[in-house]
Amino acid sequence: MRAPVRTMASVALAAAFLLAPVLPARAIEDVVPPHRHWSFQGFFGTFDRAAAQRGFQVYKEVCAACHQLRFIYYRDLGALGFNDDEVKALAAGYEVTAGPNDQGEMFKRPGQPSDRFVTPFPNDQAARAANNGALPVDLSVVVKAREHGPDYVYALLTGYGDVPKDAPKDFKLQPGMNYNAFFPGHQIAMPPPLSDGQVAYADGTKADVPQMARDVVTFLSWAAEPEMEARKEMGVKVVLFLIVLSGLLYAVKRKVWRDVH
Amino acid sequence: MTGAPAMLDNKLVKWVDQRLPIFTMMQHSAIDYPTPKNLSYWWNFGSLAGFMLVVMIVSGVFLAMHYTPHVDYAFASVERIMRDVNYGWLIRYIHMNGASMFFIAVYIHLFRGMYYGSYKAPRELLWWLGIVILLLMMATAFMGYVLPWGQMSFWGATVITNLFSAIPFVGNWIVTLLWGGFSVDNPTLNRFYSLHYLLPFVIVGVVGAHIWALHTTKSNNPLGIDIKGPQDTIPFHPYYTAKDMFGVGVFMVVYALFVFFAPNLLGDPANYIPANPLQTPAHIVPEWYFLPYYAILRATPDNFIGSWMGFTLVPAKLAGVILMFGSILLLFVLPWLDTSRVRSARFRPIYKWVFWLFVICCAALTWAGSQPPEGPALWVARLGTFYYFFHLIVLMPLIGWFERPLALPKSIAEPVLSGGKA
Numbered sequence: 001m002r003a004p005v006r007t008m009a010s011v012a013l014a015a016a017f018l019l020a021p022v023l024p025a026r027a028i029e030d031v032v033p034p035h036r037h038w039s040f041q042g043f044f045g046t047f048d049r050a051a052a053q054r055g056f057q058v059y060k061e062v063c064a065a066c067h068q069l070r071f072i073y074y075r076d077l078g079a080l081g082f083n084d085d086e087v088k089a090l091a092a093g094y095e096v097t098a099g100p101n102d103q104g105e106m107f108k109r110p111g112q113p114s115d116r117f118v119t120p121f122p123n124d125q126a127a128r129a130a131n132n133g134a135l136p137v138d139l140s141v142v143v144k145a146r147e148h149g150p151d152y153v154y155a156l157l158t159g160y161g162d163v164p165k166d167a168p169k170d171f172k173l174q175p176g177m178n179y180n181a182f183f184p185g186h187q188i189a190m191p192p193p194l195s196d197g198q199v200a201y202a203d204g205t206k207a208d209v210p211q212m213a214r215d216v217v218t219f220l221s222w223a224a225e226p227e228m229e230a231r232k233e234m235g236v237k238v239v240l241f242l243i244v245l246s247g248l249l250y251a252v253k254r255k256v257w258r259d260v261h
Numbered sequence: 262m263t264g265a266p267a268m269l270d271n272k273l274v275k276w277v278d279q280r281l282p283i284f285t286m287m288q289h290s291a292i293d294y295p296t297p298k299n300l301s302y303w304w305n306f307g308s309l310a311g312f313m314l315v316v317m318i319v320s321g322v323f324l325a326m327h328y329t330p331h332v333d334y335a336f337a338s339v340e341r342i343m344r345d346v347n348y349g350w351l352i353r354y355i356h357m358n359g360a361s362m363f364f365i366a367v368y369i370h371l372f373r374g375m376y377y378g379s380y381k382a383p384r385e386l387l388w389w390l391g392i393v394i395l396l397l398m399m400a401t402a403f404m405g406y407v408l409p410w411g412q413m414s415f416w417g418a419t420v421i422t423n424l425f426s427a428i429p430f431v432g433n434w435i436v437t438l439l440w441g442g443f444s445v446d447n448p449t450l451n452r453f454y455s456l457h458y459l460l461p462f463v464i465v466g467v468v469g470a471h472i473w474a475l476h477t478t479k480s481n482n483p484l485g486i487d488i489k490g491p492q493d494t495i496p497f498h499p500y501y502t503a504k505d506m507f508g509v510g511v512f513m514v515v516y517a518l519f520v521f522f523a524p525n526l527l528g529d530p531a532n533y534i535p536a537n538p539l540q541t542p543a544h545i546v547p548e549w550y551f552l553p554y555y556a557i558l559r560a561t562p563d564n565f566i567g568s569w570m571g572f573t574l575v576p577a578k579l580a581g582v583i584l585m586f587g588s589i590l591l592l593f594v595l596p597w598l599d600t601s602r603v604r605s606a607r608f609r610p611i612y613k614w615v616f617w618l619f620v621i622c623c624a625a626l627t628w629a630g631s632q633p634p635e636g637p638a639l640w641v642a643r644l645g646t647f648y649y650f651f652h653l654i655v656l657m658p659l660i661g662w663f664e665r666p667l668a669l670p671k672s673i674a675e676p677v678l679s680g681g682k683a
Contacts, residue, residue, distance in 0.1 A: 043522060071340045138535075141340065144525060145533035184543070224533075227343065227350040234351075235521025242517055246510030249503070256503040260298055260495060 031182050033148050033155030040150075040221055043236065046229050047222045049081040054201055055219025056080060058212050061199050063139065066131060066190075068119040071140035072223055075113040079226060080219075087113050094118045132176045134189030143217070143224040150217045155182040157213040160192040266292075290476055295494035296501050297482035299673050303377075304480070305508035306370040312509055313363035314468065318461050320356040321405075328408065330454035332447045335410035336535045354524040360402050361527045362516050364550035367395060375595075376616050378604030379481040385596045387474040392592050394467050399551070401460040404453040406548060411532030416545045418445045418453070424558070427579040444538065485605025486669055493673035544633055552630030553623050557649065558585040559634040560642040584646060591653050598653055600661030608667040612660050615652070622648045 039048035056077065059069070074091035082090065094111035096118060101107055111118065120136075121127035128135050146152045159182040163173055167186075173179060177187040194209045201207050222228075266288035269275045278284040327346050329338035342349035371391070374380055380388035403421060407414045422439045426432040441448025479488055488494055495501075519526065527549055531542050547555050561580040575583070591598075606613045626645040632638030 071337070071344060076344075141533045145530050147530055149530070231350060231354075231521055231524075235517065238517050238521060239514060242510060242514045246507065246514060249507040249510045253503040253507045256499045260500065 031155075033151040033182055035148075035151055036154060038150050038221070039218065040228060043232060045232065047080075048218055050203065051215045051218040052080045052222050053082070053219075054203070054205060054212075055215035055217065057201065058194075058199055058216040059139075059219055062193055062212075063216065064117075064120060066120055066127070066136035067139045068121075068136075069117040069139050069223060070119060071138075072117050073113070074111060074115055074117065076226060080222065084113075091115060132189060136190070139220055139223065141224045143221045145224075150221050152182065153220060154213050154217045156180060156188075157194060157216070158210055159183070290472075291502075292496060292498040294476060294497040295479065295488070295491070296497050297480055297488060297493060297673050298495045298500075299482050299484060300480065300501070300504075301483050302504075302508065303369070303373040303483075305505060305512075306366045306373060308505040309366040309508055309512050310363065310370055311468065312512070313359060313366055314461070314464060317356065317359050317363060318465075320352050320359060321458070321461065323352050324356055325458060328454075330408065330451050332410060332450055332536070335408060335450060339409045351520070354520045358516065358519040358524060358527065360405065360548070361519070361550065362512070363398065364402070366512070367398065368550070371395070372620060374481075375619070376606045377481055377483060378485050378599065378601070378606070380596045381599065381604050382596065383478045384474070384481065387471060387478060388596060389593060390467055390471040390474060392589065394464055394471060396589065397460055397464045397467065401457060401464065402548070402550065404457040404460075406532075407450065407453045408457065409532060410450065410536045412534040412536055412540075412542050413529045413532040413545070413547075415445060415536035415538065416542055417547055418449060420545055421547075422449075424578075424582050424585075427576070427582045429579070446538075481604060482673060483605060483607065484670055484673055485603060485608070486673065489672045489674075546631055549627065549631070552628075553626035553645075554585050554588060554630070556626040556630035556642040557588050557646045558582065559630075560584070560639070560646040562643075584650075588649060591650070595653065595657070598657040600658045601664060601666065602661075603666040603669065608669055609660075609664055610667065611664045615656055615660060618648070619652050622652065 039045060039051065059067075074087055077087050077090060078084070091111035091113050094115075095108050096111045096115050097106055098109050099106035121130065124135055143149045143153055148155075159180045161179060161181065163171065163179045164181075171186070174187060177189060178191055179186055180188045194212050196208045199207050199212065205211060225231075266284055268284055268288070269278060274284055324342065327338065327342045327349065329335060339353070342353050344350075346352075374388065374391070403417070407418045422436055422445065425435045425439065428435060437443065439449070439452075440446065441452055479494075529546060529548075546552075558581040561577045561584065601609060601612065603609055606616055622645050625641050626649065629638045629642035629645060634642065
């Protein structure tokens, strides 16, 4: 959504010239990730449902081992094109701690659509203990929480590799860290999460790393802004309405002022 | 245009009006109010600011019904508003971008006042009330930005509240009072929430006084000359109500483009990371409308004032704080710093250009404030800070003395009737 919207908004704001210098200045980053085309960009962009469903599969089978998605409920998956029975079955595949019951005890029961996504660790300390002291971030709004949003997350997922030969001499990879071309500082605790053929897509799409990265970024972009499609759809109507209204108000103004000019 | 309002023909209206003359007042202040007939579209931004104040209060009241002011739940409650409250995303984006739109309107309103000399006699108090509104808006916006309890909320609050520690003797005491403890924490969030709800209504009150003063001195106008008689004015309604409504329409188009298509463009992505007192963001940057002041704050070198012979008279931090607050407080004396008797820059051949230097200076400071204080950005900040004060303290009095203003038109009606610009 960024580039065209940015251009559009800059034009709209030409009057508010004060802002113009601010826009590029926000991009204080080590490396600017290359811009890619996403289905959800632009005035009429929507989430590619097939890609988002595949991305959910990647999240479920890969990311969910460490990363929580604490603001998302299973019921939300309906928006990705899963029907009620599929959502129920998906939720039931998880074990949820509920209670206390009449005896004052917590108990386990199968997940329901009204449950939040099950978290991989009971608390942050447990998450750190299992991950060399690093805390896997919550992914609910991660796409909104990073400069360059989806481009950055994609670049990060596909940006692993060996330390390049032209790296500065004082660059030293700390033990347990991994080189990533796009992570600030280039040292990231998360090991390369994706490898070719890691998941088996039901729709037969070849699951190579770039494909899985694209899919999971689409899914996470939806998770960060589930309201986006409704927002843009309403926005088109609102803006068109306001333009017509402004035109009418201008006509009224002209008519009222005719005897003054 | 005066006399008994037509609406008093209605018996009920008349009954009320005889006991509380609210309808007579409306007739007097919103309908008959004589307004210069030559106001340009730059005069729309006052009503636009008023419109934004209403939008902010209404959207804010609804957000407050769903928000939880607690460090453990604030971030999550905002996400709940975005996801599960009916049209919560719409209300929040209206409120969030509304702050920016409010400042855009107010800044243009302020620059308009500076260009046309609206602060000069007899409108000094009107101008003062405007600056009080600006200061209240800044406090309100700052505290509102803390409420979602993201990384920039927390660290912005930490940086700004810490500024008060630069005040000699009582600084640390004030900071503890602001925090309600010994760091930015739950008590800070709670009092900020309370004040964020309170201050907008204080603003409403001061806006009332601002309009009262306006209606006493009457509006300035692009020619900057006094109203000489009824031929110079038109009633506020329907002329300016119609013109203001058109302004609101256009303004809302821009506003809607932000809300629906770029709701996070003006925000910092880091505020979608929950506040973490143990992790300082790489760059702590305030919202765009605070950037010029932020640049001024960070422009002072360590050895700025009186750091000689091993004796520091004013530490750099205090100097920065003084300059930052001074940059706004100085506006209070602008009516007396400006020695020219001519109000409108249209008839001031030198000030006309110098004004735009001031605008460019503010834009440059805005840019510098968004950058880390180093390299060229730091020098832009220092140069901009210097020019900001040089402009107000030195140029304004000097130009007033030396400039030969152009001949002023005899009246507002004359150039309007002759159909040409003065």
